[in-house]
Amino acid sequence: xxxxxxxxxxxxxxxxxxxxxxxxxxxxxxPYLFWYVQYPNRGLQFxxxxxxxxxxxxxxxxxxxxxxxxxxxxxLKKPSALVSDSALYFCxxxxxxxxxxxxxxxxxxxxxxx
Amino acid sequence: KAGVTQTPRYLIKTRGQQVTLSCxxxxxxRSVSWYQQTxxxxxxxxxxxxxxxxxxxxxxxxxFSGRQFxxxxxxxxxxxxxxxxxxxxxCASSLEAGGAADTQYFxxxxxxxxx
Numbered sequence: 001x002x003x004x005x006x007x008x009x010x011x012x013x014x015x016x017x018x019x020x021x022x023x024x025x026x027x028x029x030x031p032y033l034f035w036y037v038q039y040p041n042r043g044l045q046f047x048x049x050x051x052x053x054x055x056x057x058x059x060x061x062x063x064x065x066x067x068x069x070x071x072x073x074x075x076l077k078k079p080s081a082l083v084s085d086s087a088l089y090f091c092x093x094x095x096x097x098x099x100x101x102x103x104x105x106x107x108x109x110x111x112x113x114x
Numbered sequence: 115k116a117g118v119t120q121t122p123r124y125l126i127k128t129r130g131q132q133v134t135l136s137c138x139x140x141x142x143x144r145s146v147s148w149y150q151q152t153x154x155x156x157x158x159x160x161x162x163x164x165x166x167x168x169x170x171x172x173x174x175x176x177x178f179s180g181r182q183f184x185x186x187x188x189x190x191x192x193x194x195x196x197x198x199x200x201x202x203x204x205c206a207s208s209l210e211a212g213g214a215a216d217t218q219y220f221x222x223x224x225x226x227x228x229x
Binding site: 105107 | 145147156162164206215220223
């Protein structure tokens, strides 16, 4: 079965420093990976996705993610964090077995301190 | 284009009642999925509809049901509400079902509180 793991419940970073939110995946077949962000009392906002091609994927709001097949990882990164980046981040994998659904990780809460 | 809309945004019900939540997808999107989000269980897949047909269902009891109309709008229904049904219910739409590369766009959610 497809699955994703976000090993950190919380990540703390100072404003202006680079940030990384980790994600590892387990899939059979080609991985279709996504990152979403959720602000308080809001739905999920799409950041970026990896389908195929270049291992470095660029997304919204200056975020990027690096797909690493050998390490089965898809870490989210940003060169310089902003206080407004503080939110809940979800990694997800598309599960095509038995239908069409998206499996989400448990989420990582990012705190950016001014 | 307008985003995914969900109504109502907030709902308070008592145990044993039933509730219907509504979702209007982005114009042109034909696939609608529903998710339940709770602090303990995270985001869990409920079901997915495409062209008025349920294509996939998560591991939820039969009290949870849904449907999709010809205009792609979707509703989900929960009967005989339990305290544990309190959650944020999220709807997501995408262009078409079965497209692994399709991006799902989420609505703001309906916050259901069961007393």
